Amino acid sequence: MHVGELLGVAVLGAGHMGADHIRRLDRVVSGARVAAVADPDPARAKEAAAGIDGVAVHAEAEAALDAPGVDAVLIASPGPAHEEALLAAFARGLPVLCEKPMVPESAGALRVVEAEARLGRRLAQVGFMRRYDAEYRQLKSVLDSGRLGRPLMLHCVHRNVSSPPGFTSAMLVNSSVSHEIDAARWLLGQELTAVTVLRPRSSGNAPEGLLDPQFVLFETAGGALVDVEVFVNCGFGYQVRCEAVCEAGSARIGEGHTMVVTSDGGAREEVPQDYLVRFADAYDREVQAWVDATRQGRVTGPSAWDGYAASAVAEAGVRALVSGGRVTVELAARPELYADDGV
Ligand SMILES: NC(=O)C1=CN([C@@H]2O[C@H](COP(=O)(O)OP(=O)(O)OC[C@H]3O[C@@H](n4cnc5c(N)ncnc54)[C@H](O)[C@@H]3O)[C@@H](O)[C@H]2O)C=CC1
Numbered sequence: 253m254h255v256g257e258l259l260g261v262a263v264l265g266a267g268h269m270g271a272d273h274i275r276r277l278d279r280v281v282s283g284a285r286v287a288a289v290a291d292p293d294p295a296r297a298k299e300a301a302a303g304i305d306g307v308a309v310h311a312e313a314e315a316a317l318d319a320p321g322v323d324a325v326l327i328a329s330p331g332p333a334h335e336e337a338l339l340a341a342f343a344r345g346l347p348v349l350c351e352k353p354m355v356p357e358s359a360g361a362l363r364v365v366e367a368e369a370r371l372g373r374r375l376a377q378v379g380f381m382r383r384y385d386a387e388y389r390q391l392k393s394v395l396d397s398g399r400l401g402r403p404l405m406l407h408c409v410h411r412n413v414s415s416p417p418g419f420t421s422a423m424l425v426n427s428s429v430s431h432e433i434d435a436a437r438w439l440l441g442q443e444l445t446a447v448t449v450l451r452p453r454s455s456g457n458a459p460e461g462l463l464d465p466q467f468v469l470f471e472t473a474g475g476a477l478v479d480v481e482v483f484v485n486c487g488f489g490y491q492v493r494c495e496a497v498c499e500a501g502s503a504r505i506g507e508g509h510t511m512v513v514t515s516d517g518g519a520r521e522e523v524p525q526d527y528l529v530r531f532a533d534a535y536d537r538e539v540q541a542w543v544d545a546t547r548q549g550r551v552t553g554p555s556a557w558d559g560y561a562a563s564a565v566a567e568a569g570v571r572a573l574v575s576g577g578r579v580t581v582e583l584a585a586r587p588e589l590y591a592d593d594g595v
């Protein structure tokens with residue numbers, strides 16, 4: 253692309269997240285345009301691309317990458333399709349914003365890291381949008397300032413109203429808790445080294461056979477503990493909370509984002525119903541930051557290494573869920589390309 257031109261983005265996957273990112277690229281962020289959309293479901297792709305000028309609609313991801321005017325890729329297909337899409341983008345030298353989990357299995361995530369390391373330059377950013385959320389950023393800056401002392405524990409809550417069809421017990425860890433894994437690594441600046449998953453009695457509102465809720469406990473390289481209550485069929489709202497307990501104080505986020513409605517002699521707090529509402533501003537900032545950096549030829553934000561580390565920790569978590577025991581996290585050697593990642 254030339255200076256001043258809009259960044260032409262191919263969006264792979266036009267489901268919940270893909271359609272929302274297409275709307276965002278088309279109407280919210282500046283400096284970009286949707287150049288192509290790919291989805292094996294042609295009706296979804298056409299509906300998401302409706303009304304956008306000059307967009308090419310394809311059933312195949314690679315055809316969208318090769319469409320005229322494509323300078324970059326946003327991957328919003330299901331996790332198992334990400335590795336192939338990332339490698340195809342790398343083969344074309346295209347910068348990528350890839351929704352989490354980067355690749356659900358750590359072996360595939362490591363292949364992506366190795367492919368990018370062979371290129372010798374970063375092309376991928378992973379969609380851990382909490383790093384762009386105002387409350388999370390405030391928490392990070394309080395922890396980084398040192399005024400609360402050393403962090404000892406993070407207590408986290410991650411609740412969804414209901415899980416989508418096909419959601420498995422493993423996905424509570426490798427899809428939902430992948431956000432807490434990245435947030436904890438980023439907030440604490442420490443790797444997560446071991447995982448234990450406890451399984452209380454499943455909610456009667458969870459689909460048959462789904463282990464929901466779960467209680468996940470991480471140990472960190474610096475001796476802190478991170479606990480996460482994950483409950484994806486809580487039925488009442490989308491709640492994401494995090495409290496950092498430090499040597500000289502604590503800081504808590506996730507109580508906001510509610511509207512208080514007063515009527516009929518009472519007051520009622522309304523809770524957002526999904527992530528598209530709770531994290532709307534974070535997604536906007538994430539995609540704007542990606543577009544801005546990409547237009548300047550830079551790659552910022554969570555890296556492929558962060559994506560790999562999250563997958564390796566989540567994989568240990570799934571093993572802990574199955575075994576009921578404590579599982580240690582094994583990470584590969586970090587390539588030089590990611591030496592400055594901050595964790
Ligand atoms: N950052 C966040 O908070 C969130 C991230 N996600 C992530 O976004 C991704 C997509 O999730 P959803 O939109 O909820 O799923 P979805 O099921 O609503 O949509 C996925 C779409 O991808 C299409 N698809 C399947 N294989 C494909 C391929 N090879 N190439 C292109 N398109 C393909 C499907 O036909 C479908 O339209 C996942 O990685 C998920 O983990 C999802 C929800 C929130």
Ligand SMILES: O=C1[C@@H](O)[C@H](O)[C@@H](O)[C@H](O)[C@H]1O
Pocket residue numbers: 412427428431484527
């Ligand atoms: O990433 C997300 C979904 O894939 C996941 O299924 C949800 O549990 C999370 O809340 C959402 O942010």
